[in-house]
Structures are given as structure tokens and as C-alpha cells.
Amino acid sequence: MAEAGTVLYYIVTLFAASIRMAVPLTLAGLGESFSERSGVLNIGLEGIMLSGAFFSFMAAYITQSIIVGVIFGCFGGLLISMIHAYMSFKCYVDQVIVGIALNFFSLGLTSFLFMAYFGRTTTVPQCPVVKPIRIPLLSDIPIVGDVLFNQDIFVYFMIFACFVSYIILYKTVWGTNIDAIGEHPKAADTVGLNVKKTRYITAIINGCLGGLGGAYLTLALLGFFMENITSGKGFIALVVVILGRRHPFGVLFAALLVGAAEALQYRLQTLGSGLPSQVFIMLPYVVTVIVLLFSIGKSSDPAALGISYKRSSR
Amino acid sequence: MKYTKELVSTLIIILITFLLAAVLIIVAKYDPGMALQSFFYGIFGSLHGFAEIMVRATPLILAGLGVSVAFSTGFFNIGAEGQLYMGAIAITFVGVFLPPMPPMLHIAVAILAGFLLGGIWAVIPGFLKAKYGVSEIITTIMFNYIAINIVGVLVRTVLKNTESALPYSPVMPKSLSFPLLLYPTRLHGGLILALACAVLIYIIMKKTTIGYELRVVGFNKRAGTCSGISVYKNIVLASLISGGLAGLAGVSEIAGVHHRLLEGISPGYGYIAIIVALMGRNHPVGVIISAIGLSALQVGANSMQRQAGIPTSITSVLMGVIVLLALGKNIMFSGILKKMRIK
Secondary structure, three states: OHHHHHHHHHHHHHHHHHHHHHHHHHHHHHHHHHHHHOOOOOOOHHHHHHHHHHHHHHHHHHHOOHHHHHHHHHHHHHHHHHHHHHHHHHOOOOHHHHHHHHHHHHHHHHHHHHHHHHOOOOOOOEOOOOOOEEOOOHHHOOOHHHHHOEEOHHHHHHHHHHHHHHHHHHHOHHHHHHHHHHHOHHHHHHOOOOHHHHHHHHHHHHHHHHHHHHHHHHHHHHOEOOOOOOOOHHHHHHHHHHHOOOOHHHHHHHHHHHHHHHHHHHHHHHOOOOOOOHHHHOHHHHHHHHHHHHOOOOOOOOOOOOOOOOOOOO | OHHHHHHHHHHHHHHHHHHHHHHHHHHOOOOHHHHHHHHHHHHHOOHHHHHHHHHHHHHHHHHHHHHHHHHHOOOOOOOHHHHHHHHHHHHHHHHHHOOOOOHHHHHHHHHHHHHHHHHHHHHHHHHHHHHHOOOHHHHHHHHHHHHHHHHHHHOOOOOOOOOOOOOEOOOOOHHHOOOEOOOOOOOEOHHHHHHHHHHHHHHHHHHOHHHHHHHHHHHOHHHHHHOOOOHHHHHHHHHHHHHHHHHHHHHHHHHHHHOOOEOOOOOOHHHHHHHHHHHOOOOHHHHHHHHHHHHHHHHHHHHHHHHHOOOOOHHHHHHHHHHHHHHHHHHHOHHHHHHOOOO
16 A cells, blocks of 8 residues: 555656646747747747746846746847847848857857856855745645646746637637738738738747746756756757647647656656666657657648748749 | 958958957956957967867868758758767777777778768658658757767766776777877867868769759759659768768767767867858858868967956857858848948
């Protein structure tokens, strides 16, 4: 009986951890879904998250306020996504290349400023982290209660954001407009939709949500910042978007899947199997590739994804 | 007057880059005068500086050539970093597990193995892209992280030097070392390998049918298919060559610099190679020039770190900005150029 109890407890905590690991991927994935649906492929998502993580950490560290941290996290993400928008909408530069360049830019900028501010210290500077909010009554439900209703505010926001995104994308005219612009910008422009404005708005959404995703790493999961703290999470979020087919709940489930691999990875590392820890660290990346293989043949990419729209061109 | 415009644009880019560097350095409260002095001293101040630029340019040329071949074929290979590590793994396996061989043969086997393993690491994403349309950007990046962790596992298990507690392989035999070209500096024979590869890639890409077909697929897939050029075959071929060249960069780093496999042998060469290919406009000569330029930037930045304490990550900021400015220059600078009456 006791044996079954511990196994159950293990599974429950693992699931709760998976949800937390899924938060940054889901938030960034939701933002990217908006962007990609309007036809803009932003590979700079890694840079957006990194910038969000850095600026949220700095703001929270200096002011000791999580709310200020969250706001600056959004700002950090916006900074990168706005440069991406300007470069690809105004200068018509290849969106993928802009994204690659921005990842460099963001990695360099955050590392430089972090090093410049803190210097070479042996102590890791810490920022305040959010605490779980126990929802009364609901959290008392055995097993499920602890997993779903004893989480931090970001987790609840993630679920809220999924619902709101779903309503916007599937139940409003503007959501349909986004899809139209992603499928055929020329036709959308002809019937009077503002392609550039819509794409700028989706870029703003992408920047804010991606920045929040990054902020979650510093303000909730870790409580500190280090060079390249995202270590590929932005790219994994791109996979989550493909696998979830840019549907908010699809993104959520895909993120949970990869999140579970990550949560499992940490558990396995501490189990003491004698294997080098790198065996486990690569697990989420391997799972991501395998997961990507499942999306084969089910492509639902918007027709104009990644192609800059120039009004005068034919 | 096209050249005047190019020249002025380039000058504006250099000016903005320097200004941005100055702003960053001043905001972070470092000494800008010291920074400038140490930057240029690091690059031009000594024979050692020159050699160091060439040592760092070597893997950048090799990996940059690889990325440029992939880009020319429309295959966005972001995975040169992982492919480089696979090449490094290959030469280490040759050194540790194969019987002793005559020097020339030994290094040739290592180069071949490095090319193949690096190539395979790129062909998998290439195949997935060509056959199933799986985004190569994602797979190649994931393969980078996987390759780096494979190195971490290998240097702690199969390839571990049993006489040491630290995670690295035994030292490679002498026959697996490139000769030094400019004693006492670190300049090694890898540079000659890199330049030879540049010539070879130039001939293949510009003078043969193979190269022509690769470029057609990159330029217009549909036109290629219509004229009987297989998109599938060419993308797989491009990924093989591309990964192979990045693998050679790994071979060169082991045979010329480190002489043993350890973690972190590449300070992001595979990623910088992407910028090398972009700035070099996918042309071998351009790749060589931009590899040397970006290498000089790094050597200068290292000198700034030593002398003025400025973090080297400033180079990433500048590289990102240079690429953005270079790509967007025609539209960004159109106002300035008009005012200067340059058409």
C-alpha cells in the first residue's frame, strides 16, 4: 500500500513539474502562433525569450518587485520582436536571417549587460520568485488538486491565455483576418485588410508573450540569470508551434509533452544511475526531434509563411 | 555609381557599429580609450595577433564554406556547430581506436572520417527536409545540442583518458597533428586545408554541373524540377557537403589546436559560420574575407577583455547588428544617401 502511495505521489509531482516546464514553451508558442498565422516566421523567438528573461531578472533584482519584473520581461521580448518586425516589414529582409541575427544580438546584449553589471562574482545574484497560489477547495481534491490548483500565477495565466487566444483566433473576425493575411496577403490587402498593421500587432503579441515565457524562467523556475539561460527553449517552442499546428490548445498539449521530457530529465539526473548527466540533458532535445517526426505529412503551414509582403510586387 | 553607394553604405555600417560599441562600453562604465587601443593592438600589434586571427579564421572558413553551400541550395543549415563537434569526435575515434599508421595516411583517414561523420549529422536533417518537408532550421539546431551532449558523454565514458580524473580524451598521436606553419605561434596546417577547400568549393559550385544543379535548386525549386533536376537529391547532397565541411572544421581544431577531445572546443564557431556565409554572400572568396574579418573582431575583443575587462560577448551584439544593417542597408540608408546626393 505504502509502495503504491509513493509511486502515485511520484507521478503527481512529476506531472506538476511537467506543467511548470511547459509554461515558457506554451506562452512563447502562443505568441509565435499569432505571428505565424499572420504569415511571419520569427526564428528570433529564442532571442525574444532570452531578452525577456534578462530584463525581467534585472528589473526584479533591482526593484525586488515581481510585477515590475513581469512588465520588463514583456518589454524585453518586445524589443527583439519589434526589430524583427521593422526589418522584415519595412526593409523586406528574409525573416529567417533576421531571426538568426537577432538571436546573436540578444545573446550578446544580455550576456554583456549582465557581466558589465555584476562583474565576475562567485555568488549568484538572486531575484524574488513567485510563490504558488493555493486555490481553496479545488486544491483539496486528491491528486488532481495539488497538480492543477496549487501552482503559481503564471500557470493560471497560461491556461487563461490559451482560452483567450482560442477565442480571438477562432471566434472573432479579427482572428479570421489574421489567417487570411497569412494565407494570401495580396488578396487580404485587396479586400481592405491592413496587412502591415495586423502583422505589427501579432508581432507585439509575440514579443509580449515570448518575453513572459522568458520571464517565467527567471521569476519562477530559477530565480537567477546566467548567460544563454534559455539554451534552446525558444527553438523548442517553435517545434511546439509546428506540432500544435498553431492551435492554442494544440500548443499547450505539445508543450506539456516536451515539458514532461524535461521534468523527467531532472528526475533521472538526481536518481544516481552512474550515467553522465549529459545523457539526460539531451533528452528534451531528442524528444523534440522525435515529436517533430510525428508532424510529418500533416503540414498546415500558412501559405505565405516567411514571405515578406511588398504591396507593389506581383 | 553603384560602387559609390556600396562604399558609402559600408562606411555607414562601420561607423554605426563603432558608435554602438562605444555606447555599450561607456554605458557599462569601461574605459573607451583603453578599449580602442587594446582592440587595435590585439589585431595589428604583434605577429602573435596575426597568427591568432588566422587560427580562428580556419574553422570559420571551413564551416562557413559548408553553410554557404547549404544556403546556396536553399537548405538553412544552422547546425554547423553540431557537425563540427561530430568531426572532432570522428578524428578522436581514429586516434584512439585505429592502429598506428604512417602520418599522411593517418591524417587522411581522420579527415575522411571527420567529413563523413559531420556529413551524416547534416544529412539526417537534409533527408527529413527533402523527403518529408521537416523544417531543417529546427532539426539542425536540436542536433547541435544533441552533438554537444554526446561529446560530454563520450569524454566521460568511451573516449575518457583513464589516467586523468578530468573529462577529456587521451592526447592524439603525433601523426594526427597538423604541422605548425609559423613557429612559435599556433598557426597550423589547417589553414591550408581550409584554403584548399575554398578553391575546391569554388570549382564545384561555379564550374561544374553538380554546382549548377545545387544552385538552381536554391534559386528556384520549381524551375529545377521542371528541367529535370532532382530537388531531393540536391538537398541531400548539399547537406552532406555542408556538414562534411563543418566536420573538417572539427578535425582541424583537434589536429591543429587542442590535440585531444574535450568539451567546449568551439566558442560558437558553427554559429558564427552562419554570419560568415551571409556576409560572404555564399561565395568562397567572400567567405574567406568575412571569416578573417569576424575572426579579427574576436581577437580584438579578446584583447579588450584582457586589457580593459570588457566582456567578449560584445562581439555577438556587434555581429548581429552588422548582419541586420548589411541586409537592410538599401532601405535604411536611402534617406541619408539621398541627402548626400548619392544615387
